[in-house]
Amino acid sequence: MSLKNCYNFKDFRNLAKKKLPSPIFHYIDGGSDDEATLRRNTESFNECDLVPNVLANVGKPDLTTTLFGRKIDMPIFLSPAAMQRLYHVDGDKASARAAEKFGTFYSMSSMSNNSIEEISNISSGPKLFQLYVHKDKSITDDLIDRSRRSGFDAMCLTVDTLVAGNREKDHRTGFTTPPKLTLKSVMSFAMRPGWVFNYLTGKKFELSNVKKKTDKGTNIAKSVIEYINEQYDPLMGWKDAEYCAKKWNGPFALKGVMSVEDAKKAIDIGCTAIMISNHGGRQLDGSRSPFDQVKAISDAVGDKLEIILDGGVRRGTHVLKALASGAKACSFGKMFLFSLAAGGQQGVEHLLKNMHDEIYRNMVLMGCKSLKELNSSKLIYRK
Amino acid sequence: MNLKDCHNFSDFRKLAKKKLPSPIFHYIDGAADDEITYARNTSAFDDVDLVPNVLRGVEEVDLSTTIFGKKLDLPFYLSPTALQRLFHYDGERAVGKAAKKFNTMFGVSALATVSVEEISSMVDTPKMFQFYFHKDRGLNDSCLERAKAAKFDVMALTVDTITGGNRERDLRTGFTSPPKLTLASLFSFATKPMWGINYLTKGKFELPHLQDFVKEGTDVNSSIGNYFSTMLDQSMNWKDAENLCSKWGGHFALKGVMSVEDAKRAVDIGCTGIMVSNHGGRQLDGSRAPFDQLAEIVDAVGDKLDVICEGGIHRGTHMLKALSLGAKACSGGRLYLYALAAAGQAGVERALEKYRTELERDMKLMGCTKISDLSRNNLRFRR
Numbered sequence: 050m051s052l053k054n055c056y057n058f059k060d061f062r063n064l065a066k067k068k069l070p071s072p073i074f075h076y077i078d079g080g081s082d083d084e085a086t087l088r089r090n091t092e093s094f095n096e097c098d099l100v101p102n103v104l105a106n107v108g109k110p111d112l113t114t115t116l117f118g119r120k121i122d123m124p125i126f127l128s129p130a131a132m133q134r135l136y137h138v139d140g141d142k143a144s145a146r147a148a149e150k151f152g153t154f155y156s157m158s159s160m161s162n163n164s165i166e167e168i169s170n171i172s173s174g175p176k177l178f179q180l181y182v183h184k185d186k187s188i189t190d191d192l193i194d195r196s197r198r199s200g201f202d203a204m205c206l207t208v209d210t211l212v213a214g215n216r217e218k219d220h221r222t223g224f225t226t227p228p229k230l231t232l233k234s235v236m237s238f239a240m241r242p243g244w245v246f247n248y249l250t251g252k253k254f255e256l257s258n259v260k261k262k263t264d265k266g267t268n269i270a271k272s273v274i275e276y277i278n279e280q281y282d283p284l285m286g287w288k289d290a291e292y293c294a295k296k297w298n299g300p301f302a303l304k305g306v307m308s309v310e311d312a313k314k315a316i317d318i319g320c321t322a323i324m325i326s327n328h329g330g331r332q333l334d335g336s337r338s339p340f341d342q343v344k345a346i347s348d349a350v351g352d353k354l355e356i357i358l359d360g361g362v363r364r365g366t367h368v369l370k371a372l373a374s375g376a377k378a379c380s381f382g383k384m385f386l387f388s389l390a391a392g393g394q395q396g397v398e399h400l401l402k403n404m405h406d407e408i409y410r411n412m413v414l415m416g417c418k419s420l421k422e423l424n425s426s427k428l429i430y431r432k
Numbered sequence: 433m434n435l436k437d438c439h440n441f442s443d444f445r446k447l448a449k450k451k452l453p454s455p456i457f458h459y460i461d462g463a464a465d466d467e468i469t470y471a472r473n474t475s476a477f478d479d480v481d482l483v484p485n486v487l488r489g490v491e492e493v494d495l496s497t498t499i500f501g502k503k504l505d506l507p508f509y510l511s512p513t514a515l516q517r518l519f520h521y522d523g524e525r526a527v528g529k530a531a532k533k534f535n536t537m538f539g540v541s542a543l544a545t546v547s548v549e550e551i552s553s554m555v556d557t558p559k560m561f562q563f564y565f566h567k568d569r570g571l572n573d574s575c576l577e578r579a580k581a582a583k584f585d586v587m588a589l590t591v592d593t594i595t596g597g598n599r600e601r602d603l604r605t606g607f608t609s610p611p612k613l614t615l616a617s618l619f620s621f622a623t624k625p626m627w628g629i630n631y632l633t634k635g636k637f638e639l640p641h642l643q644d645f646v647k648e649g650t651d652v653n654s655s656i657g658n659y660f661s662t663m664l665d666q667s668m669n670w671k672d673a674e675n676l677c678s679k680w681g682g683h684f685a686l687k688g689v690m691s692v693e694d695a696k697r698a699v700d701i702g703c704t705g706i707m708v709s710n711h712g713g714r715q716l717d718g719s720r721a722p723f724d725q726l727a728e729i730v731d732a733v734g735d736k737l738d739v740i741c742e743g744g745i746h747r748g749t750h751m752l753k754a755l756s757l758g759a760k761a762c763s764g765g766r767l768y769l770y771a772l773a774a775a776g777q778a779g780v781e782r783a784l785e786k787y788r789t790e791l792e793r794d795m796k797l798m799g800c801t802k803i804s805d806l807s808r809n810n811l812r813f814r815r
């Protein structure tokens with residue numbers, strides 16, 4: 050199996066599974082508790098159906114849209130994801146370059162292994178910085194200042210991760226960062242010599258954006274769960290979010306909003322967007338899926354905020370359904386992380402090409418010339 | 433396993449799988465993306481139950497129905513499908529003769545492997561010609577003139593296929609037409625020697641309606657998806673359909689209408705029928721199932737043209753449900769294609785006989801003696 054045989058999510062996942070040591074694969078792949086929300090995120094797309102219009106003279110559909118004040122070439126982008134150096138030796142550089150090539154957003158996690166400055170030097174494409182509010186407020190301020198100086202276009206504050214979710218796969222595999230070789234995991238690492246070689250010979254693993262402020266995640270073999278619980282501020286409230294939005298003073302989103310009420314509050318504190326998300330089913334299991342909730346939120350605030358659907362997206366048709374329900378764009382994590390693990394920058398490009406072609410083909414089959422034509426009349430829910 | 437062990441759809445499918453080289457089997461058996469629409473086409477029938485009436489005196493059952501001004505002995509017919517000589521060396525000849533024997537309609541694809549002239553000299557029962565709108569207007573005119581001269585009764589313009597669907601099974605098996613022997617597929621062809629011998633000895637493989645106009649059909653190994661995407665005219669619109677309809681000057685249908693709005697426009701441009709269809713799930717995955725959408729369309733236009741429910745039908749009871757909702761007739765592709773692959777004309781006849789007896793039995797159990805006895809009173813939707 051190789052990259053050129055990867056046609057869909059499952060293919061990329063399979064290839065990533067072959068390439069990655071198992072604790073790392075499962076860190077990407079797993080959700081919290083029984084993974085009911087993880088599954089529902091994708092399944093929820095299957096309870097409604099698209100209704101095409103025929104003979105619509107489509108020609109070449111236009112997939113461009115604007116998001117966070119920038120024009121992008123298609124209505125999808127890469128969600129922020131931590132520690133991409135674990136998945137491929139090129140880490141965030143690979144994702145950022147691939148996204149730029151396809152004219153869409155790359156997002157940088159607070160827990161990136163590359164620094165804000167490093168990425169802005171290699172990419173002039175659209176860039177989103179993902180913020181966590183740290184207990185040490187000077188870390189938060191520093192991240193905002195540096196993102197602005199480095200020309201990031203937008204910022205999102207993740208609000209669904211005050212404590213770490215119960216990711217049982219990580220308990221079982223002993224996933225820590227940097228990876229600690231326990232007896233249980235050593236076999237898996239030994240069987241992926243390519244990964245180990247690249248990991249050891251590439252740049253040192255570090256959380257580049259926070260390394261000066263904390264030694265956590267660099268020197269000690271910490272589990273991600275412990276890191277989150279130690280570093281992030283569980284007392285974060287609306288005031289803190291408002292502080293960040295004001296300090297950033299540009300396109301700003303809350304990532305992880307799920308209720309209509311919170312979406313309304315997001316407007317009040319000055320957000321220009323929200324990401325409807327449950328963190329890819331990695332936090333509160335049993336919580337609602339983004340697609341199940343998008344219609345209610347877009348009906349309430351769709352004219353005041355840009356709505357991004359984040360989580361469960363695996364197909365071009367999922368994107369069409371989300372847009373028909375009121376989202377402006379979709380983002381995804383696992384799908385591109387698997388493609389990153391499968392083939393670095395080339396892997397992510399291959400995925401983005403597949404997704405572009407799927408969205409394009411499906412727009413033609415729907416009889417839609419532009420994304421604006423996707424509205425609720427194109428979608429019917431089964432009884 | 434052989435023909436006499438085939439009692440239902442899945443038996444024919446199993447036998448076809450045994451007989452066909454795997455790329456060809458999967459071309460028939462596969463559908464777009466995750467095949468969710470394909471599965472829903474059939475499972476939609478399970479969300480509604482039949483409610484029989486008893487003590488009605490049901491000795492004689494009349495299954496006949498009239499569509500496009502022609503009386504058929506069965507309330508279903510055989511959808512047009514491409515490339516039938518790949519499935520069995522007799523191809524359209526076998527299907528046409530079987531349809532004639534049962535006095536039902538037979539659809540001939542633009543991508544048929546036997547000419548309309550030959551078919552019309554063999555089959556004097558009702559025939560439909562399925563039209564693809566090519567960029568090459570000379571080709572379009574030639575198809576129309578030939579079908580007219582050959583006295584075809586109905587012309588169906590396929591409107592759901594302006595670009596190829598994403599049939600990933602074909603991507604993996606390397607399905608092309610005519611089959612190209614790649615190393616990967618060679619093994620499969622080699623293990624089905626009878627198919628290979630018949631294919632090579634029973635006449636050259638041709639696409640008689642296209643071969644004067646395109647090289648794709650004959651000498652080049654073109655994949656079907658590629659053919660649709662490059663040869664068909666994506667700017668096809670309502671005006672084109674209207675022109676075609678008046679040029680044809682006889683019974684004219686749009687194949688692949690799914691929205692109520694489009695069904696109404698079909699009436700306006702002079703259609704006498706529509707096939708509510710998503711091409712057997714082979715085009716836009718995530719699109720609505722014909723049976724799910726049928727009632728709305730019948731309510732809007734059922735009194736103005738013949739509404740046909742096409743796709744997903746595996747059983748007599750599926751047909752009873754669609755007819756009860758108001759479809760004038762049903763049609764299907766795979767319901768005879770597996771049988772064709774399994775045993776040529778004898779196979780198709782056996783399949784038709786099975787469906788006929790099933791329908792007769794089910795009508796009796798429902799307490800109905802003619803198709804017009806069926807109504808929505810017979811149905812209860814589960815909520």
Ligand SMILES: Cc1cc2nc3c(=O)[nH]c(=O)nc-3n(C[C@H](O)[C@H](O)[C@H](O)COP(=O)(O)O)c2cc1C
Nearest residue numbers: 077128129130131158207328329360361381382383
């Ligand atoms: C391995 C991994 C690491 C992630 N790291 C972060 C992170 O650092 N910050 C954040 O806000 N979200 C993070 N997420 C969540 C993603 O941004 C996104 O919400 C989620 O992956 C969407 O669901 P999907 O994977 O089904 O597309 C991470 C997700 C994964 C799978």
Ligand SMILES: Cc1cc2nc3c(=O)[nH]c(=O)nc-3n(C[C@H](O)[C@H](O)[C@H](O)COP(=O)(O)O)c2cc1C
Nearest residue numbers: 460511512513514541590711712743744764765766
């Ligand atoms: C192998 C195969 C080839 C087909 N070729 C054509 C074609 O050339 N033109 C067309 O309009 N529809 C074509 N169809 C679609 C059928 O006409 C019909 O819509 C579909 O098979 C209905 O779904 P069912 O197979 O579940 O009954 C094809 C279907 C199959 C399975």
